[in-house]
Amino acid sequence: MTDDLQAIVDRIHAKLQSRLGEGKVADYIPQLAHVDPRKFGMAVVTVDGKVHSAGDCAEPFSIQSVSKVFTLTLALGKHGETTWNRVGREPSGSPFNSIVQLEQEAGKPRNPFINAGAIAVSDLVLAGHTPREAIGEILRFVRYLADDETIAIDPSVAKSEEATGYRNFALANFMRSFNKLSHPVEHVLGVYFHHCAISMTCTQLARAGLFLAANGRNPMTGHTVVSSQRARRINALMLTCGHYDGSGEFAYRVGLPGKSGVGGGIMAVAPGRASMAVWSPGLNQNGNSLVGSLALEMLADETGWSVFGH
Ligand SMILES: NC(=O)CC[C@H](N)C(=O)O
Known part of the structure; x- marks a missing residue:
C-alpha cells in the first residue's frame, strides 16, 4: 500500500495538470491575491510516518x-x-x-x-x-x-x-x-x-494533523497531544463544519474530516491511516480550494479511505 500510495499521489498530480488555475484566488485579503493560481502541492503522511508528496509540497503558503x-x-x-x-x-x-x-x-x-x-x-x-x-x-x-x-x-x-x-x-x-x-x-x-x-508547506501541515489520525498521539514524535476521545471529537467537527456551507458536499464527495482555508489549503484526516494536506489557491463558491477538493476526492476514491466505507 505504501509504495502504491506514492504512485497514487503522482497520478493525481498528473491528472490535475489540466485543471490548475481553476477557481478564484481570494483577493479580499490583498496579500493573498499575489499568489500564483497554478500552484499545486500535496502531501500524505501515513501513521507509520512515511511521507508521500507531489508538486509544490515544500512551498509555504498561508494556512488561513x-x-x-x-x-x-x-x-x-x-x-x-x-x-x-x-x-x-x-x-x-x-x-x-x-x-x-x-x-x-x-x-x-x-x-x-x-x-x-x-x-x-x-x-x-x-x-x-x-x-x-x-x-x-x-x-x-x-x-x-x-x-x-x-x-x-x-x-x-x-x-x-x-x-x-x-x-x-x-x-x-x-x-x-x-x-x-x-x-x-x-x-x-x-x-x-x-x-x-x-505559513506552512503541505508536508508540514500533513505532519501537524497526524495526531488526529492516530487517536491523539503523534506517532512520529511519540507525544500524546490529546486524548483519543478529543481527537475523535475534533474530527467530527471537521467533518460536519470544516468546509462551511460546503461541508455536506465535501463529506459526500471525499468522506474525510477536513479543514479548508482561503489560502487554498485543506488538511484532511483518514482516522487510523493518514493525515494529508493539499494546496491549490483557486477557490470554489464556498471559499474552499477547488482543485484541492478534487485531489482529495480522487485520493479517497483510490485508497478507499472514506470514513463511510469503500
Ligand atoms: N476561510 C478562511 O480561511 C477565512 C480566514 C480569513 N483569515 C478571514 O478571516 O477571512
Whole structure:
C-alpha cells in the first residue's frame, strides 16, 4: 500500500495538470491575491510516518482557516468542556464570514470553524496572556505538532488582513456587544489575524494533523497531544463544519474530516491511516480550494479511505 500510495499521489498530480488555475484566488485579503493560481502541492503522511508528496509540497503558503483546528485544540486544552459555553458544535449552513446567525443566537457562534467561532476561540486562548504571548503560544504549539521549528507567521499577511478585515471587526464587535468576548476586540483580532497568517508547506501541515489520525498521539514524535476521545471529537467537527456551507458536499464527495482555508489549503484526516494536506489557491463558491477538493476526492476514491466505507 505504501509504495502504491506514492504512485497514487503522482497520478493525481498528473491528472490535475489540466485543471490548475481553476477557481478564484481570494483577493479580499490583498496579500493573498499575489499568489500564483497554478500552484499545486500535496502531501500524505501515513501513521507509520512515511511521507508521500507531489508538486509544490515544500512551498509555504498561508494556512488561513486551517489554523482554526490548532487553536481549537489549544483552547480545549486550556478550558476543557467550558469551551462549549462560548461556541457551539453545529454546522452553520452559511458562509464562513456570515453575521446573520450571530444576532439570532445572541452572539454565540455556531461552531469553532466559522470566523465568528474562531474569534471566540482566540478570545479563549488569550486568557491570562498578552496578545503577543498568545500568538507565541499558538506558533509554538503548531511547531510542536509538526515537529518543525522553522514554521513562521507571515507578518505581511497579518498586516494585510488587519487593514482590510472590516467583516471580522464587525463580527467581533457584534459579539462584544453581547458580552461574549472577555478581551478588547483589537487584542482578540490581533491573535486571530496572526494565527490565520501562519505559513506552512503541505508536508508540514500533513505532519501537524497526524495526531488526529492516530487517536491523539503523534506517532512520529511519540507525544500524546490529546486524548483519543478529543481527537475523535475534533474530527467530527471537521467533518460536519470544516468546509462551511460546503461541508455536506465535501463529506459526500471525499468522506474525510477536513479543514479548508482561503489560502487554498485543506488538511484532511483518514482516522487510523493518514493525515494529508493539499494546496491549490483557486477557490470554489464556498471559499474552499477547488482543485484541492478534487485531489482529495480522487485520493479517497483510490485508497478507499472514506470514513463511510469503500
Ligand atoms: N476561510 C478562511 O480561511 C477565512 C480566514 C480569513 N483569515 C478571514 O478571516 O477571512
